[in-house]
Amino acid sequence: MVNSIRQVVVIGGGTAGWMAAAVLAQQLAPNQCTVTLVESAEIGTVGVGEATIPPIMQFNRLLGIDEDDLIQATGGTYKLGIEFRDWGAIGDAYFHPFGHYGADLNGIPFHLHWLCNRPGSLGDYSLVAQAAYARRFVRTSDDPKHVHSRMAYALHFDAVRYAKFLSDHAIANGATRIEGRIVDAVRDERGHVSAVRLADGRSVAGDLFIDCSGFRGLLIEEALQTGYVDWSHWLPMDRAVAVPSVPVSAPDPFTRSTAGRAGWRWRIPLQHRVGNGHVYCSRYISDDEATAELLAGLDGEALAEPRQLRFTTGRRAAFWNGNVVALGLAAGFVEPLESTSIHLVQRGIVTLMSLFPDGGFDAATTTEYNRLMTREFEAVRDFIILHYHLTRRDDSLLWNHVRTMDVPDTLKARMELFAAHGRLMLDPHELFREPSWTAVLLGQGLWPRRPDPIAAAQDDVRRAETLWRMKDLIGRGVSAMPSHATFLNHPSRKDTSR
Structure with missing residues (x-):
């Protein structure tokens, strides 16, 4: 009989580590196994992942986290989508919203109807x-007949504070934190990690290790020398510089991404500060120039010295190797253009819990985990590449490169299908759905050559009346x-939309 997993050890804290520890402790500790997290105060965390996407709400509900408490503890704000400036062309702007556009008519996606006559803006x-x-903002209504039931949202929060919030939650549920710097890993006869050694001589043993x-x-x-799959030929950004600034106005309920000559800048409004960053390619701009551009674009005074990060976009050749599962930056990095970093951690945790092993670590389980997470990473990769490749900019070496480069066949086929009639054929598992793809494809200028034949055959007068009613209802709902x-300021307004 194979032994059960009795000791789970999480290596590293930060958002990824404490997300994992919080779920593991709630689901498994203390009856099934112990959950121990090892982190060192000497080693800082990246801590710039401050914007999320709607699935984070499911994660927080899984943990039983009160939304008002979380917002207060993390200086959080609400996020309804991302505004993109200067991506399709300098001077252009479009909005990638969460949730749906309109409503499907006669089983035909809404955007295909809208493309027949283009009444007003898709937004x-x-x-x-x-x-x-x-x-404006209100939480989603529980009444499916209410227009506010169409609300979809995520959060902006201070990532360091979020990790602290989760650490308190995890420890309250039985997780143990060990302070220490890891200097070595001990491996058994199978090649699995059996323990990690700390700088002070202590050893922490485990059956399953989560590398964060x-x-x-x-x-x-x-x-374990697992290997890394490099995606920098498609996503050449390799550095970032981040700095917080003083807020000069009430926080917007959305993230902003502004494209520059050698990368793009983010703006994430929190209650107590604004998070700012510049993601760029060092082949086309120096660190000093990138920092200067970031500081010049701040709305308010900088609150700290700019912090530099270096990375290679890509993923591990295997996310689960032996008895080690990698999460967060240890698993891979897809730049934060669509705020997917925390989501990929979440998907890794949820997938691990659905495939939680015993001590035998059978190959079928690890193979399936790696297949699912590879699919998840590659789908996000394609969506991010779309933003770069689908541009009309020719004002710099970076934009000339990404506009003319080859892209993955999966992305190329999707763009060609959309260009014909505006159609999108998505796999059910994909994170980004039709509204997201439509927002970016149209927002950056890929207009279908012809309308969808089935949509075009519908009654134009009835369609126009229906779309007018939708637009009017949305206006009144806002x-x-x-x-x-x-x-x-009044988080108890939970029933405002009902």
């Missing part, structure tokens, strides 16, 4: 986009919302 038919630009040690990949790479700032 006119997104409750979330209209709320974002009106700086950041880009270093202390176990998955340094100990007008009924409080401002984002008001909602943040």
Whole structure:
């Protein structure tokens, strides 16, 4: 009989480590196994992953986290989507909203109807986009007949504070934290990691290890030499510089991404500060120039010295190797253009829990985990590449490169299909759905050559009337919302939309 997993050891804290520890402790500790997290105060965390996407709400609900408590503890704000500036061409702007555009008609996706006549802006038919630009917010209504039931949102939060919030939750559920710097990994006769040694001579044994040690990949790479799949030929950004700034106005309920000559800058509004960063390619701009561009674009005074990060976009050749599962930056890195970093941690944890091993670590389980996570990473990769490749910019070496480069066949086929009739054929498992692809494809200028034949055959007069009613309902729904700032100041307004 194979032994059960009795000791799970998480290597590294930060957002990834404490997300893993919180779920493992709640689901497994203390009856099934112990959960121990090892981290060192000497080693800082990246801590710039401050923007999320809607699945984070499911994760927090899984842990039983009260949304108001989380917002207060992390200086959080609400996020309704991302505004993109200067991506398709300099001077262009579009909004990628969460949730849906309009409603499907006769089983035909809404955007295919809209493309037949293009009445107004596509964003006119997104409750979330209209709320974002009106700086209004309300939580999703439980009443499916209420327009506010169409709300979809995520969070902005201080990632360091979020990790601390989760650490308190995990420890309250039985997880143990050990302070110490890891200097070595001990391996058994199977090649599995059996323990890690700390600088002070202590040893921490485990049956299953979760590597959240950041880009270093202390176990998955340094100990097990798993290998790395480099995607920098498609995503050439290799550095970032980040700095917080003083807020000069009420926080917007959306993230902003502004493309520059050699990369792009993010702006993430929190209650107590604004998170800012510049992701760039060092082949086309120096670190000093990139920092200067970031500082010049701040709305308010910088609150700290700019912090530099270096990375190679890609993923581990295997996310699960032996008895080590890598999460977060140890698993791979897809730049934070669509705020997917924390989501990929979440997917890794959820997938691990659905395939939780016993001490035998059978090959079928690890193979399936690696297949699912590879699929997840590659789907996100294609969506991010789309933003770069689908541009009309020719003002710099970077944009000339990404506009003319070859892209993965999966992405190329999707763009060609959309260019014909506006159709999107997505796999059910994909993170980004039709509204997201439509927002970026149209927002950056890929217009279908012809309308969808089935949509075009529908009654134009009836369609126009229906779309007008949708637009009117959305306008009235937005007008009924409080401002984002008001909602943040009165978090008990849970029933505002009902």
